[in-house]
Each structure stands twice: as C-alpha cells, then as structure tokens.
Amino acid sequence: MDEGMSGFCIKASSFRDGGNGNSGTKCGRWNPTTEQVKVLTDLFRSGLRTPSTDQIQKISSQLSFYGKIESKNVFYWFQNHKARERQKRRKVSIDDKDIIRRDLENISSPKQINQVSEPARVIETLQLFPINSFNESEGEKLRFHANEYCKEASAFTCTVGTEMDLPPLDLRLSFL
C-alpha cells in the first residue's frame, strides 16, 4: 500500500526482510496536545460521535490552533474513541452477566449497545465458497454474504487450467 502520507510507517512485514525501508526516518504520528484532547473529549461528551466530513474539517481547523493536526487525525480520534468506549462497555457488560436472566437486550445501556456477541449462531448459508456465478448485469445486487469464517484452508481450488508456477510479476495483469 502506498499510502504515502504523513505519519506512515512501514506496515508490511513486521520483521523479516532485514532492513525495512524507512526504519530510520522518524515516522511521527500525531501527538495531540492536552488542549486538543480536551476539546475532542468535550465534543465527544457533548454527544458527537461521528462527525461529518464538514465537521471534521472545522474541528481540525480549530484544533490546529493548538498544534499541528490533520483532518484525518480528528477522524481517527473519533473512530477510536467511540470504538474503544464501546469495547470497554462491552467488556463490562460481559462482566456483569448473570444479573440479567432475561435474554432480552441488556437493560443497562441506554442506547448504542451493539450486541456483537450473538448468543445463538444461526446457520443460514450453506454455501461455503462464493464461486457463485451471480449475474450482476448492472444493478448493484452484488453482495457477498458470507457469514462463516475459517473454512478449512483446504478449500483452495486453484482454478483449473492454471498451471501457473508463480506467474511472472510483470505479466500478472495480463490475465484480465
């Protein structure tokens, strides 16, 4: 991924491959000042969870007063903050299980409680491999519904007729 952007650090191959490209370079990531964090937190506590692009811009502009900041920082901040609050809450709710005997949704959390942990996992799709020849003329009916993960890796089915031995990198795009 050539996400050449400020604050990008090599992501591929954690180790291995001896010298990674820019290990030396200081890939600094945004380091919010306390003022910035405070404002962001205030906004969050005020109810703002997912600022629109427009809001992000405004916030970023305002916060740039306190120090270097980019829009994406604001974006990520809210993403992370929301996600982590949720995950924290989830962990807590799990902690006080048993208290609720009812199987109805938890009564505690007022809202935005996502029950990611499904009590019963229904087996719906029998399809194990989407080789479906869905015909998407042009509507956007194309959707991949695969509720199962981890199908034994044995299901590979390297398409027939392809006796490729590591296709030449230069010719990779030719098969289209």
Next chain:
Amino acid sequence: MDEGMSGFCIKASSFRDGGNGNSGTKCGRWNPTTEQVKVLTDLFRSGLRTPSTDQIQKISSQLSFYGKIESKNVFYWFQNHKARERQKRRKVSIDDKDIIRRDLENISSPKQINQVSEPARVIETLQLFPINSFNESEGEKLRFHANEYCKEASAFTCTVGTEMDLPPLDLRLSFL
C-alpha cells in the same frame, strides 16, 4: 487479554508473511499477503477500479496462488481502496490549507512522505482529475452535496505571535 470470549482467532503473531501462503495464520478475516496486495495495487494503479464479477473471479483465482483468498475479498479490496483513496484525498487536501504559520520556532513540517518499500517503481500519477477511460470508468461524480471544498474562510489565522491564549472553553463547541 480480552479473556477469549468472542471465539475469534487469537492471532499468534503478527507477520505479513514475507514468503507465500499464509502459513499458520489462524482464521478471522482475510489477511492479504504482500504479493496479493502488490498485485491488487498494480491492478488499481493500472486503472482498474471496479472490477466486474468476472474479473473478480479471475483475480481471485490468480491470487489464490499466494494464499487463501475469496472473491469477496477482492471485491471489498477494490471498494475500500477506491473509497479510501478518495476519502484520503479529501481529508488531506483540506488540512494543508496551511494556516499562515510563519512559525519560526521550528522548521518543522518535515513532510515525511516516504515511499516505503517501493524502490523507484512508479511515480504514481497523482490523479487530480479523471483520466481514466477504462471500462468501468469512474469519473469523479459530483454529488448532490455542495463541494466539500467549502474552505471555511473563517479559518483561524493563528495569531502567530508567540504564545497564543486559548479560546474560551465554553465557546469551543460553538463552531459546529
């Protein structure tokens, strides 16, 4: 920690698989190998943005050589890559409307654009306008919304003096 409850695979180690075939990785979500990513990126850079079902199939088949992959992974990859490139351009372009910071203290802003592992392969044409003319050409469709380039002329004009006093806290949220 996380007291394994989600029944999700606890990835043992973080490795981007320098070789081929995602050895030993537990399941969960698709974890593209570097080769897979490279091919996908090449395709993307070649102009492919929204591969047809047929193309997805082909690509998936080819990439399966490098490791486990499903059609939907390819589908999502292109969806995400395209969306994020756009989103990134949007977010980033906004924030570089550099507030006039004559900023003498530090000659910072190292502008750390690092083309990590790419030797000198492509220059990556920074497409600022639709040049594509492929099958699935995707011009930059103006959306119903007004240009998100509403530059917020009121910016802030960081009163560059030296030490700026913080704006009243009670007014912070007013700009939204």
Next chain:
DNA sequence: TTCATATGAATGAATG
C-alpha cells in the same frame, strides 16, 4: 530491559 497499557493508524467487512 521487558512487559503492559494507551492510543494513533490502518484496513477488512458490512450496510444503506
């Protein structure tokens, strides 16, 4: 130094 935690960043997967 090593380990644990907080958090910025990234991205796969969905959904509308």
Next chain:
DNA sequence: CATTCATTCATATGAA
C-alpha cells in the same frame, strides 16, 4: 459509492 463497525498493527510511555 459513502459510512460505519470491528479488529488488528504499531508505537510511545511508564511500571516492574
């Protein structure tokens, strides 16, 4: 295609 969620990766920081 835009948005959002969930999970993971990476790094900075502080405790042991």
